[in-house]
Amino acid sequence: MISTISGGPTLAGTSNNSIKHYVRSTYAHQVFSAEQGRLPKTYKSGWAPITFCEEEERGVILPQDNLIIIRADISNLVGRILLDTGSSVSVMFAEAFNELQVPSHLLDRSITPLVSFSGEVVQPIRSIHLPISIGSAPQWRTITTPFLIIDCPTAYNVILGRPAMAQMKVFISTHMLLLKFPTPYGTGTVRGDQLGPRSYYASAVKSTNRQHRGEALAAEPVEDLELVTLDEDIQDRQVRIGTSLSQELRSDLVAFLRLNSEVFAWSYNDMPDILPEIISHRLSINPAVRPVRQKRRAYDPEQYEAIRAKVDKLTSIEFIKEVDYPTWLANVVMVRKGTKG
Template identity: 30%
Template sequence: MHPRGVISFPVTLSDGTHSRTEEVEFLVLPATSKHDIILGREAIGDFNAHPSTAHGAVGVPTRTGVAIIHVNRHCFTTESSRPCKIPRQAQRTEPEKWILNKKFPDQTVIIGPSISEIVRTFLKQLLVKNIDIFAWQTADMTGVRRSISEHKLKVNPLITPIVQKKRKISPEQTKAMNEQVQDLLHAGIIREIKYQIWVANPVIVPKSNGT
């Protein structure tokens, strides 16, 4: 298996009282796993950590003391210090269609099945925290500077336009087209202007859901 690349970011190990942060390099692999990240031997050495499988814990020296980090305490039996088996959650096979904005339930966020449940939870929290950056309707698309996004019709002034025959559009397509144009007009994204020599027939392309 060939890694996609290498990323580096600070990792903090803490038991709630003592903590230590080190810069750790990670190989990015094109694979699914029940683990989000795996600390290798070099990272363990950078932290000077001392893991103990028997106790289900790892000790990390810090400036304020030794941080003792345990596995899930609720997973230990009362008869011995051996960790019990953690039941695996059923692995997803289909993408999750998640409603981020309840005001627009038809606009869902699709989350892939290979993402672990922990990352899935943090991803949803991140999206909810930044819900204001999404354009949920046409009116939300205002404020984009022309230096960022602008469409121009690059035409050659030496070329004579070719006259097209008027294309017939069904009443259903005409209604959909008018609604889209009115939304853009009300939002101030477009304005009415006349180019009588550059009039083109509109093309209506249906979406994958049939609308």
Template identity: 30%
Template sequence: MGDTVQWPRKSDKPGEKKDPSRWCDFHSDIGRHTTYECVALRKEVAYLLKKGYLKELMADRSKALGRERESNQGGPSPPPPIVKTINFISGGSEVCSLTYSAAKRHTKESNMNKPTKKVHAKIDIPIIFEESDAVEGHHDGLVILLPVRNYLIKRILVDNGSSANIIMLDTVKHMSIDKKYIINKLTMLVGFNGETKKTIGEITLPTYAKGINLQVMFLVIDTLSSYNIILGRPWIHEMKAILSTYHQIIKFPTK
């Protein structure tokens, strides 16, 4: 509706004082509330209705048209606005794909404590990879870039051998996230070479992948790594994703 809507100004509060897990589409910003909780949005909708706008949304016919339009267009969520791109920021040993049983239990407990939510509708279309998708002559892992919070993060390893999602402390710092948002809960991790590392805690951050918004719990580790983030089985399974290192592609169902 363009200028008809009184769009809110972004908060001037420094980024480190904002809660990175609470995203509001109306404010296009992180802060103290989610879109569903946004009082300013409710007031603006009420005002527009009083002025005669949005009335078509109240009609049954328009609701049916809206459902048909969503079905035809797929109805994906829009990507978050990107304020910064984070490239490769450290170096050194590759941490992570294997974890101790304690880390597995920790991940399972965290998932059990989270409320059950429907990420996307059930789809019966099979996910397949064709030879035309293949990237021949390589032995690389599957490394992607992904919007996390309002940052485009590069050097993200998708690893189905990892039982946890991991984010490096340097990456958290580059995202201007205050340490107070890291929950102090230690977990023991072990690398490919047997090197053990303790995490400094966990943090939940919003991720976006081609129309799917997802709140993801990460274990935070302070170490040098070839990757900024490692997405393990918790993220892969919740996305219902299938990955192929040979094809260098990850596919998952969406609306």
């Protein structure tokens, strides 16, 4: 999740000169107004005052501190749209963009990198101008705004940034998860979802915690794979190769793998007498720390049988050896392997 975003196609532009001019014009306007002894000129809005009242918090489970997640029409009905006043651009994530099936010729190749809250630079894929509508008829509002297409995992489909909300003249009540905006037919309202943000937040925190603990996340191959048998007499000796190879390269690769099939370890018996100088495993235990003895755990018959079979296999090929201790030390950790190879 990109929490706070800087950069992108803002009013300040992307070049150093345009950004400097953007800052100077604001400063000059304030100085001129102060010297003239009057406030900057304001424009008539042409719409009624927008207010929030206590009755409008009905239906909101309090206390709450949820993000504001809404639905909107962006070439189609899109959910999980995060309103982020800390973002200088609107972002659409690649998975959601692909679902919209927008013609590729509408994409703009002129893009600038984004800077996240942590200072990490994120490179967008493309940018595109799309219409977005919020509210319900007749109190609804439609604008066309640029979206940067980002390819990264996230719990959201779209992050609606500050420029788009300013263009819609959106007023937000985070307390009531409510946004209002003026329309020619009165004030439009959109209520944020309360259940969704909590589940999205829990998923994001859980994923972050897993990464901090160093847990391995399931990885998907970048392309489809095919099984290739290296020995016709032993059908279970197979490897996987990519399907995007040319026919000539595939033939050369398969021939090479079959020629060198003896270097593969198909079972424990294919790895006898590994020298400790090549690889070894040991536990780095601080001798000054008192060891903790676990309480012995009971297993069901199926687990006992699996443990016995594994120990017998490793003992028979001398991967492990039996040692005696006067007291119980630790339990066996059972890990079920996946069904896929």
